[in-house]
Amino acid sequence: MFPRKTFIMAINKKGKRKIIVDFKTYFWWVFYEYDQTTFDGNQITIIAENQSFSIHYGLEQNSEKRIAVLRLNGGVFVECPKFENDSGIITPSGISELIKWILTKPSNNTIKKVVYSYPKKVLNESESNILYNTILEEIAKKA
Structure with a gap:
């Protein structure tokens, strides 16, 4: 038998902005959606160039x-700070801050509060940090 290969589709770059954070490339876009996604209204999607997350x-x-x-x-829903300005506009520096914030490992001094994960489960602080660190390790493996 032939070894199984995983094929990653190319990212359609039309309508997307490119940003480089810590020498890694991401694509992001703002769009409006109601009743079809996690958030209603204006929202942002950021995808790693290698599509790992x-x-x-x-x-x-x-x-x-x-x-x-x-x-x-799956998905991990994390409480986070505000990344857009007071007018509700996010700039490339806000996108960069969001990426850095998401990819920062929680430590003993910081906790990333996981509101719920898939499957839906509310996690305590210890479970939140363990899960978040595990996810970041998986992302690092794929980078």
Whole structure:
């Protein structure tokens, strides 16, 4: 038998912006969607050039509890800070901050609060950090 090969489709770059963060290339775009995605309204999708993961972020979230979604094989919903300006506009520097924030490993001093993961489960602080570190290790392996 022939070995099984995994084929990755090329990213359609039309309508997408390119950004390089820590020497890695990502593509991002802003779009409006209602009732079809995780967020309603204006939102952002960021995808790694090698398609190993994606980040999803809603621009019109409640200011108290904001969420970013990190998708690898499933999804992890993480409480996060605000990355757009007060007018609701995100700039390339905001995109860069979001990518860096998502890819920063939690430590003993920082906790990335996982609101829920797939399958839906609310995690405590220890479970959140373990899961998040595991995901970041998987992303690093694919880079």
